[in-house]
Amino acid sequence: MSQPVPLPLVESLLDAPLPASGIAWLDAARQQNREAFAAAGLPDTRVEAWKYTALRALGQRRFTHGDAAAATRTVDASTFALPGVDGPRLVFVNGVFRADLSAVDTLPAGLTLQPLSHALRGDAEPLRFALSRPALIGDVREAGDAFARVNAASAADGVVLRVAANVKVAAPVQLVFVGAAADIELAWHLRNVIELGEAAELSLIEQHVSGDGPAQLATLVSDIDVREGARLHHTVLQNVAVDTSLIRRSSVRLHARAHAMLHVLELGGALVRHDLRAELIGDGARFDTRGVFMPRGRQHIDTQLAIRHQALNTASTSNWRGVANDRARGVFRGAIMVAPGADGSDASLGNKNLLLSPGAEIDTKPELEIHADEVKAAHGATVGQLDERSLFYLRSRGIPLAEARALLTAAFCRAVLDDLPNEALREHLSVMLVAQLPNA
Known part of the structure; x- marks a missing residue:
C-alpha cells in the first residue's frame, strides 16, 4: 500500500533544520517532538478541538524557516507604541530578538527579562522543566497538538521573564512580536517561559503586529507559572496582517491564593488560533478572563479556553464577546472542569456574539464538567444580531x-x-x- 503524500505545509516544516543548542536534554526533546509531528501530521475537523477550524488551505502552502535578514529589517517603533506603557520591553522581528528595538538596559531589582537564546547560554537547568516537558498530550497518533510539537521542535528563541518573590514591578512589561514583510513566505516559532515568585506582582502587555507582504506562519507557546499569592495582569493585543497565520498556546498554572487577570483583543490575521489553558492547582487560586474577537472579510479567529479547577475554594470568571462581519468566521470553545476534591469552586463563563452580515458565522461551544460537591458553576452562550x-x-x-x-x-x-x-x-x-x- 502506498503511503499518503505529506501536505506541502508538513513537508516544509519537517524540512526546516532543528536548532542545535548543545544541551543534550533540549536537543533530545526537540528531536522527539519533530518525530511526533512527523508521525501525527496536521489535525483535521475529525479532531474535536479542530472541528470548526479547517486547515485545508494552510496545508497547501510552503513556508521557509527563518529570516536571515530579520536582524536588519526596518521596523517603525510607532507600530507597537502604546499609551500608558513605557517600561521594560523585549521585541522580536520574524522570530529574531532585536536589541535595538528593546528596552532592557535598566531593569528594576527582582525582574529578569531576557531572550531565551541568551538564557540558554548560561545555566539552562532552571528551564529544563518547561522546555523538556513533552508537547505530546495523549496518544502520539493524535494530531490535535501538532503546532505545539512544531514549536517545541523548532523554537530557538523566545522570552524568559522572572519576577522574584515579593517583588512588585511598577511599570508594565511589554513583549512585542513583529512579523516584518519579507521577500518570501516565512515560518517562525517562539517559546516563552514566564514565572512570578511568591507574592510577586506584574502587569504584562503582549503585542502581535505585522506589516503587509508575503504570508507568514508564526507559532508561539507560553508557559506561565504564578506562585503562591502572586498577581499577574496580562493584556494581549493581536492585530497582525491579513495574510498572517498565528497559532498560539498559553498554559497558566496558579498556585495557592494566586490571581491572574487576562484581557484579550483579537483583531487581525488570516487564520488565528489561541489555545488558552489554565490550571488552578492551589487552594484559593483565581483566574479571570475577558476577551473580544472581531473577524471580518475572510478572517478566521478561533479561541479555545479550558479552565481546570483542581484545588479547594478556587474561582474563575470568563466574559467573552465576538463580532463577525462580511464572510468571516469566529470560533469560541469555553470549557470548565472541576476536578474531584475541588470543593468550594466557583466558576462562571459567558460568551455573547453578534453577526453583522448574513455571510458571517460564529460557532460557540460552552462546556461544564463537575466532579466535586459544594460547587457554584454557570455557563452560557448566545449568537444574534443587534x-x-x-x-x-x-x-x-x-x-x-x-x-x-x-x-x-x-x-x-x-x-x-x-x-x-x-x-x-x-x-x-x-x-x-x-x-x-x-x-x-
Whole structure:
C-alpha cells in the first residue's frame, strides 16, 4: 500500500533544520517532538478541538524557516507604541530578538527579562522543566497538538521573564512580536517561559503586529507559572496582517491564593488560533478572563479556553464577546472542569456574539464538567444580531443607521474592557475596536 503524500505545509516544516543548542536534554526533546509531528501530521475537523477550524488551505502552502535578514529589517517603533506603557520591553522581528528595538538596559531589582537564546547560554537547568516537558498530550497518533510539537521542535528563541518573590514591578512589561514583510513566505516559532515568585506582582502587555507582504506562519507557546499569592495582569493585543497565520498556546498554572487577570483583543490575521489553558492547582487560586474577537472579510479567529479547577475554594470568571462581519468566521470553545476534591469552586463563563452580515458565522461551544460537591458553576452562550428596538431608538434621535450600528456594537465590545486598570491603554483599545467596525 502506498503511503499518503505529506501536505506541502508538513513537508516544509519537517524540512526546516532543528536548532542545535548543545544541551543534550533540549536537543533530545526537540528531536522527539519533530518525530511526533512527523508521525501525527496536521489535525483535521475529525479532531474535536479542530472541528470548526479547517486547515485545508494552510496545508497547501510552503513556508521557509527563518529570516536571515530579520536582524536588519526596518521596523517603525510607532507600530507597537502604546499609551500608558513605557517600561521594560523585549521585541522580536520574524522570530529574531532585536536589541535595538528593546528596552532592557535598566531593569528594576527582582525582574529578569531576557531572550531565551541568551538564557540558554548560561545555566539552562532552571528551564529544563518547561522546555523538556513533552508537547505530546495523549496518544502520539493524535494530531490535535501538532503546532505545539512544531514549536517545541523548532523554537530557538523566545522570552524568559522572572519576577522574584515579593517583588512588585511598577511599570508594565511589554513583549512585542513583529512579523516584518519579507521577500518570501516565512515560518517562525517562539517559546516563552514566564514565572512570578511568591507574592510577586506584574502587569504584562503582549503585542502581535505585522506589516503587509508575503504570508507568514508564526507559532508561539507560553508557559506561565504564578506562585503562591502572586498577581499577574496580562493584556494581549493581536492585530497582525491579513495574510498572517498565528497559532498560539498559553498554559497558566496558579498556585495557592494566586490571581491572574487576562484581557484579550483579537483583531487581525488570516487564520488565528489561541489555545488558552489554565490550571488552578492551589487552594484559593483565581483566574479571570475577558476577551473580544472581531473577524471580518475572510478572517478566521478561533479561541479555545479550558479552565481546570483542581484545588479547594478556587474561582474563575470568563466574559467573552465576538463580532463577525462580511464572510468571516469566529470560533469560541469555553470549557470548565472541576476536578474531584475541588470543593468550594466557583466558576462562571459567558460568551455573547453578534453577526453583522448574513455571510458571517460564529460557532460557540460552552462546556461544564463537575466532579466535586459544594460547587457554584454557570455557563452560557448566545449568537444574534443587534437589537432592532435599540437601533430604532437611536435612529429616531437622528443618528444615521451605520453610525447607530457602530455605536451599539462598540458598547457591546467595550463591556469586557471596563475592568482593565490602565486607563490610557483601555481608551486606546476602545479606539482600535471602533476602527475595526464596518462603516466606522
